[in-house]
Amino acid sequence: MDFQNLLIESKGRIQYITINRESKLNALNKQTLQELHVALTEAFGNAEVGGIIITGAGKKAFVAGADIAEFVGVDVEAGRAIALEAQTNVFDVIANGSKPVIAAVNGFALGGGLELAMSCHIRIASDNAKMGLPEVTLGLIPGYGGTQRLTQLVGRGKALEMIMTADMVTAAQALQSGLVNHVVPQEELYLKAEEILNKILTRAPLALASAIKAVNAASTDGVNGFDVEIAEFAKAFGTEDFTEGVAAFMEKRKPEFKGK
Structure with missing residues (x-):
């Protein structure tokens, strides 16, 4: 597949999947989700790939959320389909994948972006990262697994606070609550992700x-x-x-x- 919104790069046995919509803060539109499904399926099926690092282009955002413009005019059944397809074809594919997936969170990870990071097995954040689930400010709730995975990672009380206030947390706060595994200076983000993944790839x-x-x-x-x-x-x-x-x-x- 000729990807329009993703950059795919191999570095040894590590495959980088970079969401490349920098002008849109790497927002997840329908095409990007479709491309992610294909890229992930190919990576998991490729014997040359040992593990995956998912990140966003540029220094401002990992993924700033779903592309809200695509939600205009959506009714209940169409909304159900949006959530079901995204969860089934992307987020659950990552979470249940047979190879380790690390999210390298550079900058904002909001809404669907945080949900994407939470579906990964390990999260590394740059020290300027900010994370949150702002869906209630739009009259929505997280629909890509956010209510479930955030609760698993940080506990019921903290998850409800983050979701209901829609407040962002800093990288340091995310580390303290268990939302991310490590926080490093932005220039060291990919080095840290590769360090951890390369260690994992020495295992069976x-x-x-x-x-x-x-x-x-x-x-x-x-x-x-x-x-x-x-x-x-x-x-x-x-x-x-x-x-x-x-x-x-x-x-x-x-x-x-x-x-x-």
Whole structure:
């Protein structure tokens, strides 16, 4: 696919997906969401890609929200479709992906932008980042998983405060509440994201996928996360990576995992 709103760049086994609508503060319009679905699906299916960093073009914004102009004239059923398609085709694809995804949050991450960051497995923020869910100022609520993922990350009380006041939080406040994992100077943002992802990529790929699945099960309705953990733990014993990992440990050398 010839992407109009995304920049795709490979750096070793890391694939950068950059939302490239800088003049619109990288707002998520319908086309961008469609392109994200394709780019993510291709990245997860590409054996050469070990992990993904999602970011926004420029220094002002990661993603400043959804493109509100596209909401004009939308009725109830169309609104349902917007939320369902975005959650199913982009946000849940990231959260349930088999490879680690890091959000490099540079600047504003508001509304759908914060929801995009929260769907990623790890969030690194620049020290000038500001985050919030301002939907109630438009007569809406977060619709791309924001009410659920924010509650999981920061707790019910803080999530309700952020959503109902629509106030932004600073990077330092986001770090304190557990909304982001790390805060660094803006010029170090991508270095930090790569540092963490490159460390992760030295680990067994199949084990990483199992870890994501097991952790996600902790917040999945109707699923016993302990049962998922046991099943994924057991499955690991049948992999070549497990055999290699144990052999490397016994031989006091670094393992060479193949994702098999």
